[in-house]
Amino acid sequence: MKSRLLPALGGAVVVGTLALTGCSSSADAAQDDRTIRFATLPVSDDPNAETPVEEIAALLAEETGYEVEITDVPNYSAVIEAIRSGHEDIGIMSAFPTAMGVNTGEVDPLVAWSGDDSPVxxxxxxxxxxxxxxxxxxxxxxxxxxxxxxxxxxxxxxxxxxxxxxxxxxxxxxxxxxxxxxxxxxxxxxxxxxxxxxxxxxxxxxxxxxxxxxxxxxxxxxxxSPAMPVSLAVLGNQKMSEDKRAALLEALPVVFSAANADALGTYGEALPEGVEPMIEPGPETFQTLVDIAAVAGVDISDLE
Missing domain, CATH: 3.40.190.10 (Periplasmic binding protein-like II)
Incomplete structure (x- = not known):
């Protein structure tokens, strides 16, 4: 996995400067709490499509005032595990991996968008x-x-x-x-x-x-096939600070919106037009996905 750090816009403190002054562990913790760490991977069915992580990070940094650290991960399971373990704050997922993550009971759906009427x-x-x-x-x-x-x-x-x-x-x-x-x-x-x-x-x-x-x-x-009941969702680490969670809940619907469609690239294409985001949706939102997976012989209702 590789990580990159994008400073929040508007004069954020540079991480390297803190290192030179011999910061303490408490200062490290404070800096970490001012950083949104999110794991990304492609959401498009087209493997040639590029994920515009730098653009998304810039939008998120501008909207929240936090620094944003991007981690590219190889698969959905890695995203879920990174959030569960606290290594990442958020991950952007398509429908079935989101249902898998939610059903662990150890990650929270922060924002989700229902699908449109198009067949999958x-x-x-x-x-x-x-x-x-x-x-x-x-x-x-x-x-x-x-x-x-x-x-x-x-x-x-x-x-x-x-x-x-x-x-x-x-x-x-x-x-x-x-x-x-x-x-x-x-x-x-x-x-x-x-x-x-x-x-x-x-x-x-x-x-x-x-x-x-x-x-x-x-x-x-x-x-x-029928349309997808959920098109896209952002999963969150349950142990992040309340301030960071509140900032994300306010910023994510703004960042992931039609106004930023061009900058969002494949993520923008995955968002259905005219669909309002669901804020902190409950597990029942994803039950249809659990049922569909069960038909395919996959039990994601009690993932360990």
């Missing part, structure tokens, strides 16, 4: 496939999913298929391809009969994207 995932077949609807899928057919930890590449599609009366490994065979792009290659080569992937990728037909390497008209959509 779509299942597609080749244009000449005899499969016309989800109900046409048979036990002899193989369905490709990106990864067992993927919201759009597994959780939501399996939920979609379940609602159509189809149970994995009974009513269809499962293949985990290892990535959205690999699922499409498997469909293109005839290794699988159906692929379920992020809805955004199916809109890329004819654009030469490796995440949907088909021309318009080469594939057909046979099913769409």
């Amino acid at each position: 995932a779509r299942c597609v077949v080749l244009a000449d496939s005899p499969i016309r609807t989800l109900e046409d899928i048979s036990p002899e057919d193989t369905v490709a999913f990106a990864d067992p930890a993927s919201s759009s590449g597994y959780f939501m599609p399996v939920y979609m298929l379940d609602r159509a009366g189809l149970t994995q490994d009974e009513d269809y065979e499962v293949l985990f391809s290892g990535g959205h792009d690999r699922s499409q290659l498997a469909l293109k080569s005839g290794q699988v009969d159906v692929t379920c992937t992020a809805a955004m990728f199916t809109d890329m037909a004819g654009q030469g994207s490796p995440y949907f390497p088909f021309e318009a008209g080469e594939t057909r959509v046979i099913g769409e």
Whole structure:
């Protein structure tokens, strides 16, 4: 992991100066309490999309008056663990990892945004496939999913298929391809009969994207998943100071807003238009996500 420190705007004390004067442990603690430490990782399904952490840190520093330390982490589990252990104050997460974190009972959802009405995932077949609807899928057919930890590449599609009366490994065979792009290659080569992937990728037909390497008209959509009940959330360390928590609760809805959409990049794209943030939502907000994950055979209701 790598960390960077961005001073709060408006004349914050420089950390290096304190070190030169031989600061005490109490001074270290005071300085730490004036620093918002947040863990980031991409929230987009597109792995080529860059996360604008410097821009977000600058906005957060300006809005709170705190210094902001950014830590880039490799995966959702690392974010949750860093917040649980107190190494980080906040982490910005997509829906299912947020539900996992909340259900530990050891991190708090500070702010969350519900999803819009758009489908999260779509299942597609080749244009000449005899499969016309989800109900046409048979036990002899193989369905490709990106990864067992993927919201759009597994959780939501399996939920979609379940609602159509189809149970994995009974009513269809499962293949985990290892990535959205690999699922499409498997469909293109005839290794699988159906692929379920992020809805955004199916809109890329004819654009030469490796995440949907088909021309318009080469594939057909046979099913769409429901919308995501939660699109994005900020998890917080339960042991942060009350002053820091209050500053974050006031600043986060301002920073993560339509007014900053360009600066927020992938985070801005993940925020649904016209949706007001939920401040300190309760665990019930995430129960639907727990239920959806359970359909996929993943119990996140009592994560240890």
